[in-house]
Amino acid sequence: MTAGDALAQRAVSAALDRLGIAHDTAWSPAFAPGALTLEAAHPADYEQLLFVCGPVHGERFTELHRRYASCRRVAVGVSLVTSDGAAARGFHRVMARDGLEHGPLPDLAAAAPARSATPVAGVALTYGQGEYGDLRTHDRVAGTVLPWLAGKDAARIEADTRLAHGDWRRCGTPDQYLSLIGRLDVMVTDRLHGLVLALRAGVPVLAVDPVRGAAKVSAQARLLRWPALLPGESLTEGLLDRWWDWCLSPAGRAAAGRRRVRLLGETAAEWADRP
Numbered sequence: 001m002t003a004g005d006a007l008a009q010r011a012v013s014a015a016l017d018r019l020g021i022a023h024d025t026a027w028s029p030a031f032a033p034g035a036l037t038l039e040a041a042h043p044a045d046y047e048q049l050l051f052v053c054g055p056v057h058g059e060r061f062t063e064l065h066r067r068y069a070s071c072r073r074v075a076v077g078v079s080l081v082t083s084d085g086a087a088a089r090g091f092h093r094v095m096a097r098d099g100l101e102h103g104p105l106p107d108l109a110a111a112a113p114a115r116s117a118t119p120v121a122g123v124a125l126t127y128g129q130g131e132y133g134d135l136r137t138h139d140r141v142a143g144t145v146l147p148w149l150a151g152k153d154a155a156r157i158e159a160d161t162r163l164a165h166g167d168w169r170r171c172g173t174p175d176q177y178l179s180l181i182g183r184l185d186v187m188v189t190d191r192l193h194g195l196v197l198a199l200r201a202g203v204p205v206l207a208v209d210p211v212r213g214a215a216k217v218s219a220q221a222r223l224l225r226w227p228a229l230l231p232g233e234s235l236t237e238g239l240l241d242r243w244w245d246w247c248l249s250p251a252g253r254a255a256a257g258r259r260r261v262r263l264l265g266e267t268a269a270e271w272a273d274r275p
Contacts, residue, residue, distance in 0.1 A: 001031040008053035008077050008108035023050075038064070048072045053108060056088050056096075057081040065090035077108035119185035119248055122159030122203075123149065124194035126210070135212040137232035141190050145208065148237045149188065152244070159184070161193045186247045190232065192216045199224060202260035204247035206240065208232050224259055228252070 009025060016023050024046075027035040043049075049071040051064070056078045065073065075091045080099025088094055098104040125142050149156055159181055164170040171177040178201060181187060187198035190210040195217060198205045209217040210232040221229040228243040246252045 004109040007112035011108040011112040051075045055079045061087035121154045122184040122187045124189040138210045141232045199259040204252040204256040
């Protein structure tokens with residue numbers, strides 16, 4: 001399922017709500033584990049079936065039409081690969097966004113109701129740094145941070161500090177990287193430059209030191225007097241939650257803004273001389 005599919009469903013559901021029409025929504029179990037699925041829904045409980053978004057094509061529609069034969073079946077906001085195929089003919093009505101002779105219609109996702117924006121989180125983790133030997137907790141950090149992040153209501157972006165030429169997935173210059181992180185709401189990182197460059201951009205950082213006993217990430221956090229630093233060897237989701245909330249709070253954003261002003265206006269020596 002794509003974001004567009006989910007937004008199209010939201011638009012249709014909102015329209016049904018406005019009309020006072022009770023309805024259930026069936027989801028793919030891969031997208032919404034535990035939610036209602038087409039296979040689990042009982043056709044006898046429904047008068048109509050709405051298929052929302054996507055191409056009307058393929059063998060899956062044979063089973064859909066057979067299982068819901070007792071329902072009036074309507075396809076909404078779909079693409080018609082062919083209008084005379086069995087998949088399309090099985091619907092009582094097709095309201096297509098494209099593939100019809102009268103021309104395309106606006107995609108439903110464009111009119112879906114907007115909800116509150118979620119924070120954009122950059123993620124910069126390292127799995128290397130073999131020079132630390134047995135002091136490394138990198139795998140433990142990633143094993144804790146990544147599943148925890150997956151449960152956060154946030155747009156997550158890989159913000160690897162490594163540059164690469166010819167790889168569209170990575171920045172090719174440091175200025176490109178600064179442009180990227182400058183658009184974040186928070187950075188989650190166990191990399192020294194993930195910490196320093198995000199604060200340079202005025203972005204709050206949830207930093208983890210992946211070296212047992214503390215190393216360069218901790219050293220920079222102390223120098224910059226940045227409080228949102230966690231030790232990799234005792235990392236917990238509870239600690240991550242606490243500092244995530246702080247980073248996204250007005251206090252966290254203000255603290256990052258002050259670091260930006262100081263970083264861009266002072267030298268490292270001046271930082272060290274501060275009381």
